[in-house]
Amino acid sequence: MNDKREFSWSVIFIWIGLFSIGLVAIYSATQGPVAEFLPSYILDNFTRQVTWIAISIVVLIGIQFVSPRTFQEGAYIFYGIGLILMVITIFFGVEVSGSRSWLRVGPFNVQVGEVMKAATILAAASYLTSRRNVSAENLKTALVTVVIFLVPVILLLAQNEAGVGIVYLGLLPVVLFWSGLPYGISLLMISPALIGYFTVLDVRLGIITALVITIFIFFLQRRKWLTVTSLVFGALVIIGAEVALHQVLQPHQRARIEAFANPSLDPLGSGWNVIQAKTAIGSGGLHGKGFMEGTQTQLRFLPEQWTDFIFCVVGEEFGFIGAGIMLVLYTLLFMRLLHMASTHKHPFAQLVIISVTFLYFVHFVINIGSATALLPIIGIPLPFISYGGSAFLTNTIMLAICLNLDFNKRSLSIYR
Amino acid sequence: MSNQSNSNQVKTSIRVLQGIILFGFIVMIIRVFQLQIIDYETYSPISMQNSLRMEVLQPARGLILDRNGTILVENQPIYSITITPSKFQMDKLPLLSQILQIDEEIVQERIRAAQAYSWQRTSRLFTEVPFEVFSAIQENAWQLPGISHQLESKRHYPTAVQAPHIFGYLREASPEEYRADERIRLGDRIGKSGLERSYENFLRGEIGTEYVRVNAFGQSLGTYEGAGLNVTPIRGADLITSIDAETQALAEKIMAGKRGGLVAMDPQTGGVIAMVSAPQYDLSKLAGRMDADYWRSLNTDPNTPLYNRAISSRQPPGSTFKPFMGLVGIEMGLVTPQTQIYNPGFYLRGRRYNDLADPGYYDLELAIAKSSNTYFFWIMDRIASRGRLNEWAELINDFGIGPLNNIDLPAERSGIIPDSTYMNRTFGERRWGIGDLMSLGIGQGMVSASPLQMAVATSTLANGGYKVQPHVVSGIRNGDGSIDYTQPVLEKISWVRDEDVETLKKGMFRVITEGGARWRSLIPGIDMAGKTGTSQNPHGENHGWFIAYAPMDNPQIAIAVLTENTGFGSQSAAPIASLIIEQYLTGEVNRQHVLDYVLYDFPGQLISITQETDD
Numbered sequence A: 001m002n003d004k005r006e007f008s009w010s011v012i013f014i015w016i017g018l019f020s021i022g023l024v025a026i027y028s029a030t031q032g033p034v035a036e037f038l039p040s041y042i043l044d045n046f047t048r049q050v051t052w053i054a055i056s057i058v059v060l061i062g063i064q065f066v067s068p069r070t071f072q073e074g075a076y077i078f079y080g081i082g083l084i085l086m087v088i089t090i091f092f093g094v095e096v097s098g099s100r101s102w103l104r105v106g107p108f109n110v111q112v113g114e115v116m117k118a119a120t121i122l123a124a125a126s127y128l129t130s131r132r133n134v135s136a137e138n139l140k141t142a143l144v145t146v147v148i149f150l151v152p153v154i155l156l157l158a159q160n161e162a163g164v165g166i167v168y169l170g171l172l173p174v175v176l177f178w179s180g181l182p183y184g185i186s187l188l189m190i191s192p193a194l195i196g197y198f199t200v201l202d203v204r205l206g207i208i209t210a211l212v213i214t215i216f217i218f219f220l221q222r223r224k225w226l227t228v229t230s231l232v233f234g235a236l237v238i239i240g241a242e243v244a245l246h247q248v249l250q251p252h253q254r255a256r257i258e259a260f261a262n263p264s265l266d267p268l269g270s271g272w273n274v275i276q277a278k279t280a281i282g283s284g285g286l287h288g289k290g291f292m293e294g295t296q297t298q299l300r301f302l303p304e305q306w307t308d309f310i311f312c313v314v315g316e317e318f319g320f321i322g323a324g325i326m327l328v329l330y331t332l333l334f335m336r337l338l339h340m341a342s343t344h345k346h347p348f349a350q351l352v353i354i355s356v357t358f359l360y361f362v363h364f365v366i367n368i369g370s371a372t373a374l375l376p377i378i379g380i381p382l383p384f385i386s387y388g389g390s391a392f393l394t395n396t397i398m399l400a401i402c403l404n405l406d407f408n409k410r411s412l413s414i415y416r
Numbered sequence B: 001m002s003n004q005s006n007s008n009q010v011k012t013s014i015r016v017l018q019g020i021i022l023f024g025f026i027v028m029i030i031r032v033f034q035l036q037i038i039d040y041e042t043y044s045p046i047s048m049q050n051s052l053r054m055e056v057l058q059p060a061r062g063l064i065l066d067r068n069g070t071i072l073v074e075n076q077p078i079y080s081i082t083i084t085p086s087k088f089q090m091d092k093l094p095l096l097s098q099i100l101q102i103d104e105e106i107v108q109e110r111i112r113a114a115q116a117y118s119w120q121r122t123s124r125l126f127t128e129v130p131f132e133v134f135s136a137i138q139e140n141a142w143q144l145p146g147i148s149h150q151l152e153s154k155r156h157y158p159t160a161v162q163a164p165h166i167f168g169y170l171r172e173a174s175p176e177e178y179r180a181d182e183r184i185r186l187g188d189r190i191g192k193s194g195l196e197r198s199y200e201n202f203l204r205g206e207i208g209t210e211y212v213r214v215n216a217f218g219q220s221l222g223t224y225e226g227a228g229l230n231v232t233p234i235r236g237a238d239l240i241t242s243i244d245a246e247t248q249a250l251a252e253k254i255m256a257g258k259r260g261g262l263v264a265m266d267p268q269t270g271g272v273i274a275m276v277s278a279p280q281y282d283l284s285k286l287a288g289r290m291d292a293d294y295w296r297s298l299n300t301d302p303n304t305p306l307y308n309r310a311i312s313s314r315q316p317p318g319s320t321f322k323p324f325m326g327l328v329g330i331e332m333g334l335v336t337p338q339t340q341i342y343n344p345g346f347y348l349r350g351r352r353y354n355d356l357a358d359p360g361y362y363d364l365e366l367a368i369a370k371s372s373n374t375y376f377f378w379i380m381d382r383i384a385s386r387g388r389l390n391e392w393a394e395l396i397n398d399f400g401i402g403p404l405n406n407i408d409l410p411a412e413r414s415g416i417i418p419d420s421t422y423m424n425r426t427f428g429e430r431r432w433g434i435g436d437l438m439s440l441g442i443g444q445g446m447v448s449a450s451p452l453q454m455a456v457a458t459s460t461l462a463n464g465g466y467k468v469q470p471h472v473v474s475g476i477r478n479g480d481g482s483i484d485y486t487q488p489v490l491e492k493i494s495w496v497r498d499e500d501v502e503t504l505k506k507g508m509f510r511v512i513t514e515g516g517a518r519w520r521s522l523i524p525g526i527d528m529a530g531k532t533g534t535s536q537n538p539h540g541e542n543h544g545w546f547i548a549y550a551p552m553d554n555p556q557i558a559i560a561v562l563t564e565n566t567g568f569g570s571q572s573a574a575p576i577a578s579l580i581i582e583q584y585l586t587g588e589v590n591r592q593h594v595l596d597y598v599l600y601d602f603p604g605q606l607i608s609i610t611q612e613t614d615d
Helices: A009-031 A033-037 A045-064 A068-073 A075-092 A112-129 A140-158 A162-178 A183-201 A203-221 A224-248 A251-261 A271-282 A310-343 A347-371 A389-407 A409-413 B003-038 B040-051 B090-100 B104-117 B131-139 B175-180 B194-198 B245-255 B292-300 B318-331 B364-369 B373-385 B389-397 B420-427 B434-442 B451-462 B498-514 B573-586 B592-601
Strands: A094-096 A099-105 A108-111 B052-057 B071-083 B123-129 B147-156 B170-172 B189-191 B208-214 B220-223 B238-241 B260-265 B272-278 B341-343 B346-349 B351-354 B360-362 B466-468 B473-477 B483-485 B490-492 B529-535 B543-550 B557-563
Touching: A009 A033, A009 A045, A009 A310, A009 A389, A045 A389, A068 A075, A068 A112, A068 A347, A068 A389, A075 A099, A075 A112, A075 A140, A099 A112, A108 A112, A108 A389, A112 A140, A112 A162, A112 A347, A112 A389, A140 A162, A162 A183, A162 A347, A162 B003, A183 A203, A183 A224, A183 A251, A203 A224, A224 A251, A251 A271, A271 A310, A271 A347, A271 B003, A271 B040, A310 A347, A310 A389, A310 B003, A347 A389, A347 B003, A389 A409, B003 B040, B040 B052, B071 B104, B071 B131, B090 B104, B090 B131, B104 B123, B123 B131, B123 B147, B131 B147, B189 B194, B245 B260, B245 B272, B245 B573, B245 B592, B260 B451, B260 B573, B272 B573, B318 B364, B318 B373, B318 B389, B318 B434, B318 B451, B318 B498, B318 B529, B318 B543, B341 B373, B346 B373, B346 B434, B351 B373, B351 B434, B360 B364, B364 B373, B364 B498, B373 B389, B373 B434, B389 B420, B420 B434, B451 B466, B451 B498, B451 B543, B451 B557, B498 B529, B529 B573, B543 B573, B557 B573, B573 B592
Parallel strands: none
Antiparallel strands: A094 A099, A099 A108, B052 B208, B071 B123, B071 B147, B170 B189, B208 B220, B238 B473, B260 B272, B260 B557, B341 B360, B346 B351, B466 B490, B473 B483, B529 B543, B543 B557
């Protein structure tokens, strides 16, 4: 192990690369010819993003001077403050398009749910490193962790921000897995997502998935009760998904899921976004239509093209080359961060870095998956690229913490 | 747990997580590769279609001009509001209704109709809206998604010339029509009658296409010049007709309120100078947004205004048939111009055939001048008795009476010149005899012709034995300004001799100067040759006929007039023809008393005359 204090500049360069792509895309999506079709408050998005990036740079540098112990010691406090702010938001927040998730702080509107991600990660990491490893026999630690994650999710649901909540749930299995949760149970945890996904596509696919997962779990754990649980669980998910799809979900939610499974059913209605997003990306071809030349982008065929559908802008205007570079940058970032975690000796730092990595990864998968119609459309931003100050700041803070922990490997090790 | 095992576990777990991330990356990159590289050909056109809308540029339909270049039919812009139902938001209905200044309920009804037609296709919501409404829609397009506007045109008739039977009307192409011709699109209006129909392919021009950049709301953002996809429309060719606008207008004015038809043509070329079928209808009510009630009334009117009497009616030509009988009689060797036939006041052949002409000896000239029946019964008697009916029919056909003359208008009908085949078909084999044929000699009975046929035949008398090809269009002016002229076809009828035509001319001159027609048909300063006729009508009042040409020494106009249920041709058709000739040759009408008579006293004087033969 290299114990030399070394700042991970490569991560900084990737970070700069990503937000530069973001700035270019946001500029095109809001300042290009499309500007004439946009309401005026959207037109300021670019300058606002620049401002937030400037602030974030300051914060990133600032965090490097904080003692690494602070993150672990202050984790519960941050978490607590975050929860209080979330509750305040529910009652006093600013309502934007149906969700009350913004808190006005001076001149800025802050999305507390975003900032809460960092606090939750720190709290969960802190809690888990203070316990013995999670095991199949002792699930109490795991359950507490689940609660740490579920509280903000419930508050997010109260704010009508279900999309962000999904990110937390996506992160949970990874955190538990890292903390020692056996493979089989980890797989069981993510099985509802997989089974549900395939059930929406086709019930038969859902059943096959459930069976395959069960077989995997059997071979991984070789425990009868777990296998049976998996089978029952899978069946429940399939039945639940079918019932939800046909009975429980609101018509617009159902339409969205149906549109994902078969967009051509209603091309001008719920299928519209899926079709237009795919068309934007697909028509980009190898090298794209050029900066501010994307017809889908500039003629306003894409919804939320500065946030949730920003990948379409990149794909349309910069083609496979642009989109590919972006995907590679993300993958390099994730790999770099995983390497950081693997070379770290302190479990808290490891867990924080892993969590941050997968938080980004979940955003990455859901956002690009939505844009490319691999997943139903779930409106969450692409880290560092999408417009959104709170998200950018939070993501940067988390990256800064990772860099700090990495940089201070040795000093943290002492307290091991 | 030991350090070592912990370290191993970390390594394994990191591998798993790296695997997950790598898997995610591979799935994403494959998906993006699939969309952007493999399916590029699928999505690129979709995005193209998304952002570009092909708009059809309608070419300007060709104009119709008279012989002096006066525009008779032109195009007038009309403004239409269109809707694409799938893009329209129903909550914008009050705003739309307010801008259109039309009741919400009516607008809603129209929107429903458009929805019923197609949700995706653009259809006309309202046509011929005032310009103010049109521009208000233009200004508010941004808040009315799915609503657009369209500049269209309709036919406009700027002069006094109505001539619905010449010009014809346009209507939307039927499914069969637009399926049969790829240049016709759904909703296109094409010529359904008259010149509009027969010259549809010339008048239509070629549609152009323009690609317009649009945004997701369907708002137009201007022309897209890229890729050279735009095609400029080619305007339709103009029709230069042989119509004389002033003569035509006068003819229409005279024929208003009457029933009948007339055709005036240049006997040297066959070009139609004026053509009227009365009653007429108002083309302007059928242009643009069709007046449905008016259309219904036209179709149910017992006077059948849509029927073109000038080229489609079949009436016995009466005594106007006699000059041609004379020529045929000479050619068949039955008479010479000098042959004198005695008229005792009747002709006997199986029964007594009356002759109102004074008793005495008649040669051809006198027989024409006095319209003696006996002379022509005598000829017909010999034709019938010697079984030369078919020979006779063929010779008559040479004048254009009987067969189709192929004028450049739709719905022309042939006349009837009975031959043995016809007689056999009508009466049965051997079940007809001389008695059935006698009246043919004086243009009654089964003989029937249209004003067009009589005008063509009269032209032959006027030009000294040449058969003309009747036509309305004398030239087609192409988009580039070049003009393709119709070549007049003059075909000498080989057996017609000039001296015989001369004899007829003298007789026909005396019809005008000595006959019953002289009171109202003499034109001071113009020598005219004419022949009156009365067509026996077993169903009611007889029909009046008149054929004429003028000036006699250098004929420039030949005319045939038929007025239905007006009795003697000398009192009905002849004055009308004289006025038209006067107008055409002198450019004005000086005989106000004749015009007044024709316009105001005409019907009253012509009731309840029942006579077997004519004047």
